[in-house]
Amino acid sequence: MTMTRLTFPVSRIEGHAQVVIEVENGQVISSHFQATEMRGFKHFVEGTPAEQMPVITPRICGVCSTAHQVASVKALEDIFEVTPPPLARRIRELLLLGQLIQNQATSLFIFTMPDRLDVPSIFHSLESSNISVQGICDNIARCSLRVRKAGTDLITLAGGQFIHPIKTMVGGVTSGIQREKAEIMLAELETIIPVVRILFNHYWQLSTSLKERIGTWGDDEPTYYITSTPAINPVYDTDTIRVLSPDGQVIDTFAASQFRDHLVFNDNDYSYAGQTSFNGKIMRANSLARINMTQSMGTEIADSYMARIERAFGLPAHPILLYDLCRGVELINAIERAIEILKEPLDGTDTHVGYTPKDGEGYGLVEAPRGPLIHHYAVEGGKITSAEFVIPTVHNILAIERALTVAAKRYIKDGQINMELEKAVGRVVRAFDPCIACATQ
Amino acid sequence: MTQKLPKFAVLQLSGCAGCEVSLLNATDWLHQYELVYMPLVISADNVPDVDILLVSGGVQTSEDLYKLSHAIHHANEVVAVGTCAISGGVTNLGNRDDVRDLFLSQAERHHLPRMLPKCRPIDDFITVSRYLPGCPPTPQLFMQLLTPDPDYTQKKTVCQECGRKKLRDMKPNHFFGAQQGSPDPDICLINQGYPCVGSSTRAGCDALCTKPGHPCVGCRGPSDAFIEKDAEHWFSSIQKVFESMTNVPSQEIQEVMRSPQLSLFLFQFADYDQKARPIRPKEKIL
Numbered sequence: 001m002t003m004t005r006l007t008f009p010v011s012r013i014e015g016h017a018q019v020v021i022e023v024e025n026g027q028v029i030s031s032h033f034q035a036t037e038m039r040g041f042k043h044f045v046e047g048t049p050a051e052q053m054p055v056i057t058p059r060i061c062g063v064c065s066t067a068h069q070v071a072s073v074k075a076l077e078d079i080f081e082v083t084p085p086p087l088a089r090r091i092r093e094l095l096l097l098g099q100l101i102q103n104q105a106t107s108l109f110i111f112t113m114p115d116r117l118d119v120p121s122i123f124h125s126l127e128s129s130n131i132s133v134q135g136i137c138d139n140i141a142r143c144s145l146r147v148r149k150a151g152t153d154l155i156t157l158a159g160g161q162f163i164h165p166i167k168t169m170v171g172g173v174t175s176g177i178q179r180e181k182a183e184i185m186l187a188e189l190e191t192i193i194p195v196v197r198i199l200f201n202h203y204w205q206l207s208t209s210l211k212e213r214i215g216t217w218g219d220d221e222p223t224y225y226i227t228s229t230p231a232i233n234p235v236y237d238t239d240t241i242r243v244l245s246p247d248g249q250v251i252d253t254f255a256a257s258q259f260r261d262h263l264v265f266n267d268n269d270y271s272y273a274g275q276t277s278f279n280g281k282i283m284r285a286n287s288l289a290r291i292n293m294t295q296s297m298g299t300e301i302a303d304s305y306m307a308r309i310e311r312a313f314g315l316p317a318h319p320i321l322l323y324d325l326c327r328g329v330e331l332i333n334a335i336e337r338a339i340e341i342l343k344e345p346l347d348g349t350d351t352h353v354g355y356t357p358k359d360g361e362g363y364g365l366v367e368a369p370r371g372p373l374i375h376h377y378a379v380e381g382g383k384i385t386s387a388e389f390v391i392p393t394v395h396n397i398l399a400i401e402r403a404l405t406v407a408a409k410r411y412i413k414d415g416q417i418n419m420e421l422e423k424a425v426g427r428v429v430r431a432f433d434p435c436i437a438c439a440t441q
Numbered sequence: 442m443t444q445k446l447p448k449f450a451v452l453q454l455s456g457c458a459g460c461e462v463s464l465l466n467a468t469d470w471l472h473q474y475e476l477v478y479m480p481l482v483i484s485a486d487n488v489p490d491v492d493i494l495l496v497s498g499g500v501q502t503s504e505d506l507y508k509l510s511h512a513i514h515h516a517n518e519v520v521a522v523g524t525c526a527i528s529g530g531v532t533n534l535g536n537r538d539d540v541r542d543l544f545l546s547q548a549e550r551h552h553l554p555r556m557l558p559k560c561r562p563i564d565d566f567i568t569v570s571r572y573l574p575g576c577p578p579t580p581q582l583f584m585q586l587l588t589p590d591p592d593y594t595q596k597k598t599v600c601q602e603c604g605r606k607k608l609r610d611m612k613p614n615h616f617f618g619a620q621q622g623s624p625d626p627d628i629c630l631i632n633q634g635y636p637c638v639g640s641s642t643r644a645g646c647d648a649l650c651t652k653p654g655h656p657c658v659g660c661r662g663p664s665d666a667f668i669e670k671d672a673e674h675w676f677s678s679i680q681k682v683f684e685s686m687t688n689v690p691s692q693e694i695q696e697v698m699r700s701p702q703l704s705l706f707l708f709q710f711a712d713y714d715q716k717a718r719p720i721r722p723k724e725k726i727l
Contacts, residue, residue: 009486011480011481011483011484011485012480012481012482012483012484013481014458014481015458016453016480016504034552034553036502036504036553036554037455037501037502037554038455038501038502038544038548038556039455039457039532040535040540040544040548043535043540043543043544043548044532044534044535044537044540045534046540048534049618050618051618051621055658056531056534059457059459059530059531059576060457061457061458061459062456062457062458062459062460062461062462062463062577063457063458063459063462065457065459106465110465110482111482114484120483120484120485121476121479121482121483121484122482123471123476123482123483124483141471142468142471145465145468148465148466149466149468152466160649160650160653160655161649161650162462162463162466163459163462163463163577164459164576164577166649166650166653166655167653167655169655170621174653174654174655175653175654269550269551269552270550270552270553271550271553272548272550272553352623354621354622354623355621357618357621382618426484437456437457437458
């Protein structure tokens with residue numbers, strides 16, 4: 001009997017992780033996605049003054065800090081029974097759109113574009129690049145970074161700092177957005193729409209030409225999908241989670257406070273992350289889940305791309321690499337949606353309401369780029385007595401491992417290992433855009 | 442490309458990747474440097490020989506220590522980037538003895554990198570030639586490191602950047618929670634009852650927290666006036682500011698300042714276990 005362990009460190013994702021595939025007598029016996037770092041915020045925030053949580057929890061992750069800040073504030077608002085005014089909710093939505101633009105641009109053009117170009121990084125594409133937009137950017141790297149920066153500028157405008165934002169506060173937001181600043185942001189977003197379209201069309205064409213390889217098309221079984229965005233016109237400051245069955249029916253709907261009756265978390269001894277299932281069944285979150293559960297994006301360009309996806313793949317669709325194309329649809333939708341909001345008056349003074357801190361238990365839900373994110377706190381004497389972070393990446397881990405097993409079985413035959421496996425592992429994991437700093441609480 | 446560019450690498454230890462994300466917003470180095478290692482954006486196995494090695498995150502696991510020890514042999518210069526690498530950052534909270542026991546007993550996994558007894562700043566293990574402070578450091582500071590502008594200057598403290606008016610006759614009796622109330626946009630946050638530590642926190646962030654009304658939490662560390670002294674000097678300076686500008690009872694001031702979960706401690710003291718804070722010469726800090 002021979003036993004082989006193949007270890008693949010994974011780069012171009014957030015945080016430290018590796019894939020370990022075990023092969024015994026030429027047969028694949030397991031594929032594990034291992035988070036190899038440990039953050040552990042749920043342990044060390046115990047005893048923290050509750051109102052410090054919106055300062056501490058963004059530091060869970062520099063990529064997802066906006067989602068954590070808003071979820072944290074919402075959990076406290078649930079405990080203190082305070083409702084933010086409508087203007088504050090619009091500005092928070094803008095903030096979450098900024099994060100989505102930043103994240104999807106990063107995942108699409110910086111993390112996964114190199115796989116399509118077969119280069120180690122986007123910075124290695126400077127010479128070969130044939131992308132340029134007159135007067136704006138002259139190669140793939142610069143164009144990609146330009147799009148990404150528009151997202152971070154939007155977070156700065158609505159959140160005060162583009163990493164670990166500070167403007168969302170219990171009861172609302174600290175301030176509105178001045179008209180002239182909104183106009184500058186509007187102009188920037190309008191400028192990058194053609195850049196995004198050129199990059200995304202190029203990406204689409206490169207992706208579909210990858211046919212017949214694993215981690216590409218038609219390679220994994222249908223599964224359950226989870227999102228907290230609504231079916232029409234996605235928003236990301238959300239209140240209800242929905243689950244779609246593999247055949248396309250919404251079979252479950254629940255509030256954040258009921259998550260334990262629907263989602264089951266399991267720890268294991270080979271990863272610091274653990275895994276969540278939909279009552280024991282494998283599920284998927286993130287872009288593909290949202291697009292599968294959305295009837296209309298509600299904006300012109302995004303809807304035209306979504307129609308393209310539906311024509312080519314049908315909906316719900318299950319190929320793993322569709323995650324990446326769905327990110328492109330969401331990126332464009334988020335820009336279009338942010339432009340709409342920025343045209344509204346946002347410079348009013350009714351930005352927050354007062355509150356009286358009290359003890360109790362509360363939940364904060366947002367749709368983070370990777371899926372539904374819940375913060376759950378219990379507060380006694382003004383201090384946190386327990387905190388729980390229900391992390392979207394963890395929803396996807398069983399699905400990642402199943403997809404890795406499919407890839408491993410495809411490329412390991414009769415004891416022979418096709419080294420294409422390494423690239424397939426990268427494509428599969430990056431399609432899910434896992435975030436390890438978030439996943440290891 | 443004919444010209445040979447200097448090379449740099451970014452080694453991420455245990456942290457949130459916020460420093461790396463900030464670096465991605467500073468892109469003017471693209472034609473002046475070659476970025477050869479940064480797992481967040483590049484597929485590469487090991488740190489190759491480089492001119493500058495940027496290290497972010499704290500030393501939390503056996504793997505962090507291993508990677509750090511290997512990487513420094515390939516670099517002419519090592520720069521500590523961000524609060525976690527410099528002084529521990531928010532994960533300091535996990536260094537408290539009770540929490541660490543919990544980590545080591547419940548969170549350990551047998552087939553994964555082991556947790557070290559404490560999460561440590563990198564200069565506990567290696568020599569650092571420069572420090573880039575902030576949680577995260579601003580893109581401008583990354584640029585100042587990579588492509589220094591000789592005319593670059595910055596104010597000394599966040600307080601000086603903030604510009605809120607300090608009033609002699611407005612003294613609160615108690616501190617508010619960080620998020621409570623509606624602070625007046627022009628008056629110092631301490632006058633209004635917020636425990637702000639901008640008076641001695643290193644400048645360079647353009648007071649982005651305090652200007653919209655959030656008290657400074659000291660993420661950039663002490664200003665030049667305190668950086669070469671031990672932590673007590675910094676503490677007592679803040680205490681004096683609170684005592685002179687408020688009527689808050691001294692016990693409450695003590696509680697706000699000394700609680701490990703409150704903001705100041707949170708960002709700066711990997712020496713919660715009473716180990717002396719290492720002295721960092723101010724010339725080394727950007």
